[in-house]
Amino acid sequence: MDDQTLPPQHQDERPGREGEMTPPPVYYSESYQPAGKLKGKVAIITGADSGIGRAVAVYYAKEGANVVLVYLEEHDDARVAMQEVERAGARVLLYAGDISDNEQCQRVISDTMQKFGSIDILVNNAGEQHPQTSLEDISDEQWEQTFQTNIVAMFRLTKAALPHMKAGSCIINTASVTAYKGNPLLVDYSASKGAIVSFTRSSSIQLAERGIRVNGVAPGPIWTPLIPSTFDEETVKTFGADTPLQRPGQPCELGPAYVYLACDDSSYMTGQVLHINGGSVING
Numbered sequence: 001m002d003d004q005t006l007p008p009q010h011q012d013e014r015p016g017r018e019g020e021m022t023p024p025p026v027y028y029s030e031s032y033q034p035a036g037k038l039k040g041k042v043a044i045i046t047g048a049d050s051g052i053g054r055a056v057a058v059y060y061a062k063e064g065a066n067v068v069l070v071y072l073e074e075h076d077d078a079r080v081a082m083q084e085v086e087r088a089g090a091r092v093l094l095y096a097g098d099i100s101d102n103e104q105c106q107r108v109i110s111d112t113m114q115k116f117g118s119i120d121i122l123v124n125n126a127g128e129q130h131p132q133t134s135l136e137d138i139s140d141e142q143w144e145q146t147f148q149t150n151i152v153a154m155f156r157l158t159k160a161a162l163p164h165m166k167a168g169s170c171i172i173n174t175a176s177v178t179a180y181k182g183n184p185l186l187v188d189y190s191a192s193k194g195a196i197v198s199f200t201r202s203s204s205i206q207l208a209e210r211g212i213r214v215n216g217v218a219p220g221p222i223w224t225p226l227i228p229s230t231f232d233e234e235t236v237k238t239f240g241a242d243t244p245l246q247r248p249g250q251p252c253e254l255g256p257a258y259v260y261l262a263c264d265d266s267s268y269m270t271g272q273v274l275h276i277n278g279g280s281v282i283n284g
Helices: 051-062 075-087 102-116 140-164 187-210 226-230 233-237 255-262
Strands: 042-046 066-071 092-096 121-124 170-174 213-219 273-276
Touching: 042 051, 042 102, 042 140, 051 066, 051 075, 051 121, 051 255, 066 075, 066 102, 075 092, 092 102, 102 140, 121 140, 121 255, 140 170, 140 187, 170 187, 170 255, 187 213, 213 255, 255 273
Parallel strands: 042 066, 042 121, 066 092, 121 170, 170 213, 213 273
Antiparallel strands: none
């Protein structure tokens, strides 16, 4: 097929395993030139075992940051991510747990402070999605779970981290192109991502007087374990074909944007969202 972008594949377990993907995602581009832009910083990244989170962790490590890798339960993927970060010369803290639980959020922060003594960057990236062809098929349980993971956990972890963040710190939230375009199969996911955009804008205004910047990234179709574990083989086969660039993006193509938002290059930027989506113009 002319619009085929990937081999057909599906994983039965969510949120998916990187080791079962064909081809595997690309997490770092060797053409990237690190410049020590995050030297000595401490970054907490959720959903960091694979996908966008892992790419961000590797790029941050290359730029000199120490990294806290927060993930749900994908231990094998998390160990690989830890090894890649350590190879870049960074110190690492692994934390497995469900951050929609407020107590887990508190432990992430306390463990980070105990190991590193500071928090300079918080990347709220963890998310989940559950396609449904009809609104009536979205159960109350699914709706609540999607919001718990995608926005409630973000609020709780940010709230727990803020007392330890000083002027010059930053928060980066992963939204989605679906927050702006919508998606008929992902109504609850798109709604939760819209909430992230509003949370980013509102909190950026409130935190500006404290010198803490808040920005976001709204990815388009990116090749991560979430995709084959969410969609069927036919959908995966043409994933990303409907973008102007006619392909899915790789996690490595987002890493530099998260570096930009975390370093002093973006010192006059807050309350904004970067759109890395293969060319879709969303006017948002």
